[in-house]
Amino acid sequence: RVLHIRQIPNGVTGTEIISLGLPFGKVTNLLMLRGKGQAFLEMASVDAAVSMVNYYTPAAPHLHNQPVYVQYSNYKELRIDNQPNQTRSQATLQGVNAVQHGNLGCALAAEGGALPSHTSVLRIVVENVVYPITLDILYQIFSKFGFVLKIVMFHKNNQFQALLQYADPVNAYYAKMALDGHSIYTGCCTLRIDFSKLTNLTVKYNNDKSRDFTRIDFPVIDGQRTLEAPFAPQNTIFPSYAGPPGFAPALGFPQGAGPSVPPVPGALGSVTVTTSAAPGPMTLPGIPGNSVLLVSNLNPEAITPYGLFILFGVYGDVHRVKIMFKKRGIALVQMADAAQAQLAINYLNGQRLYGRVMHATLSKYQTIQLPREGQEDKGLTKDYSNSPLHRFKNPCSKNFHNIFPPSATLHLSNIPPSVTLDDLKNLFTSKGSTVKGFKFFQKDCKMALIQLGSVEEAVHALIELHNHDFGENQHLRVSFSKSTI
Numbered sequence: 001r002v003l004h005i006r007q008i009p010n011g012v013t014g015t016e017i018i019s020l021g022l023p024f025g026k027v028t029n030l031l032m033l034r035g036k037g038q039a040f041l042e043m044a045s046v047d048a049a050v051s052m053v054n055y056y057t058p059a060a061p062h063l064h065n066q067p068v069y070v071q072y073s074n075y076k077e078l079r080i081d082n083q084p085n086q087t088r089s090q091a092t093l094q095g096v097n098a099v100q101h102g103n104l105g106c107a108l109a110a111e112g113g114a115l116p117s118h119t120s121v122l123r124i125v126v127e128n129v130v131y132p133i134t135l136d137i138l139y140q141i142f143s144k145f146g147f148v149l150k151i152v153m154f155h156k157n158n159q160f161q162a163l164l165q166y167a168d169p170v171n172a173y174y175a176k177m178a179l180d181g182h183s184i185y186t187g188c189c190t191l192r193i194d195f196s197k198l199t200n201l202t203v204k205y206n207n208d209k210s211r212d213f214t215r216i217d218f219p220v221i222d223g224q225r226t227l228e229a230p231f232a233p234q235n236t237i238f239p240s241y242a243g244p245p246g247f248a249p250a251l252g253f254p255q256g257a258g259p260s261v262p263p264v265p266g267a268l269g270s271v272t273v274t275t276s277a278a279p280g281p282m283t284l285p286g287i288p289g290n291s292v293l294l295v296s297n298l299n300p301e302a303i304t305p306y307g308l309f310i311l312f313g314v315y316g317d318v319h320r321v322k323i324m325f326k327k328r329g330i331a332l333v334q335m336a337d338a339a340q341a342q343l344a345i346n347y348l349n350g351q352r353l354y355g356r357v358m359h360a361t362l363s364k365y366q367t368i369q370l371p372r373e374g375q376e377d378k379g380l381t382k383d384y385s386n387s388p389l390h391r392f393k394n395p396c397s398k399n400f401h402n403i404f405p406p407s408a409t410l411h412l413s414n415i416p417p418s419v420t421l422d423d424l425k426n427l428f429t430s431k432g433s434t435v436k437g438f439k440f441f442q443k444d445c446k447m448a449l450i451q452l453g454s455v456e457e458a459v460h461a462l463i464e465l466h467n468h469d470f471g472e473n474q475h476l477r478v479s480f481s482k483s484t485i
Contacts, residue, residue, distance in 0.1 A: 001042050001045065002073040002078055003040070003043065003072060004040055005020070005038065009037070019177075020056075020061055020068075028043065030078075120166040122165075124161065124162040125160070130189060131189060133153075135208060135210075142179075145178070147166065149212070149213055151213075152210045153209050163198065163201055176195070214343065290364075291334060291340065292334045292362070293312070294362065295330070296330045298331060298354070298358060299355055302354035305322070309382065312335070313389065314391070314403070314462070314479065315340060317336040319334045319335065319383070321334070321368070322380060323380040323381075332365060334368045345360045349361065352456040353460075389466075405480065406480050408457070409484050410452065410458050410478055412478060413446060414476055415446050416446075417446075418470075431464045432460065433453065433461045436453060438450050466478040
């Protein structure tokens with residue numbers, strides 16, 4: 001569990017060393033040997049340590065623009081009770097663990113400052129703007145640190161400014177720590193980042209100045225967008241900066257230089273901006289990121305590809321599902337695009353499913369491979385790309401406006417006139433649900449709300465009864481509701 005980190009530049013803080021390990025799991029101990037440019041980092045599990053070494057071996061992380069090297073240590077655990085000058089490192093570790101557990105009021109006294117108040121909104125000022133800064137560029141840079149919910153851009157006091165909201169204040173903290181003071185292009189477009197006094201951004205329209213990434217009914221970039229620049233810069237974004245501690249480079253390495261960096265668990269994959277020395281347009285890819293989710297801690301006795309298809313299908317169109325042949329508690333779920341994948345993570349990570357707390361994060365895979373002919377699979381890999389049950393295939397669908405977190409109250413629709421209140425109660429009871437409340441909509445008896453005993457019960461009922469066949473081609477539609485009875 002203990003890793004040895006070498007060739008650490010002067011001035012690197014304990015927080016930065018800890019940040020190398022955080023994407024892979026909890027950090028339980030830290031020993032800094034400042035005079036030797038070395039440190040020992042203890043992870044909570046061997047698996048976390050192995051993942052960290054495997055990730056950093058082909059592509060060394062950079063601290064203060066210099067590579068540092070991560071390898072296994074000879075120590076089984078760190079004992080630093082008798083070590084002099086380690087009080088500061090321990091205070092740092094306690095502070096970062098407090099951040100990871102959401103206690104943003106805890107002060108990082110060891111690093112000479114306090115953590116921000118509980119806000120996930122950053123105020124970004126870009127100085128010396130030589131090349132156009134677009135909303136897409138900001139999204140690509142900042143989405144490395146977590147799920148970006150909203151961005152609003154504007155000019156104030158003759159300065160280019162933006163407000164950017166993350167799903168979690170911890171993401172905002174690490175983005176500021178890593179990006180503040182860095183230039184987007186060599187010698188210009190310098191980022192100055194502070195925490196906003198706002199706690200939530202309001203976005204009314206998705207256009208080139210504002211965007212709400214949780215509203216997938218709004219128009220989003222499709223394919224490649226060409227940004228007309230006066231002339232194209234000769235360097236990619238962050239050309240000499242290998243990214244924040246523990247994360248992939250903000251926008252990738254220059255073309256033809258540097259190693260290809262695998263995506264960090266829970267972070268979006270790296271993106272490269274294509275530029276040329278000749279004047280002309282600069283082409284940026286659309287919204288970056290992976291659409292394949294890694295779902296773990298599943299109940300192998302109860303989970304099925306169809307069950308995952310129905311549940312994740314509440315938040316996007318699921319194209320493929322694969323339950324691991326040798327590890328039935330782990331699955332891959334491929335969504336239609338990266339935005340839907342992030343939406344599913346946002347709502348389903350940490351949700352109880354069949355008695356276990358499910359974990360959902362981005363996978364290192366870009367696609368789920370179907371089994372080859374004759375390959376033993378036992379029906380664990382399914383292709384749903386042409387399923388009629390996709391909720392979001394129609395861009396004008398009302399489903400885009402009715403995406404809510406899992407709740408104990410379910411919204412039922414497409415109920416045939418012949419089906420009574422007792423019929424529906426008995427149907428849900430037969431699947432193990434406890435019905436605590438029920439009401440038909442007054443204006444439309446095809447719709448109803450049903451309140452069950454718990455959120456987990458409602459999740460199970462949705463999986464079991466969405467698309468339930470009443471006969472005569474009448475199929476029940478089940479969604480999570482924001483209402484209660």
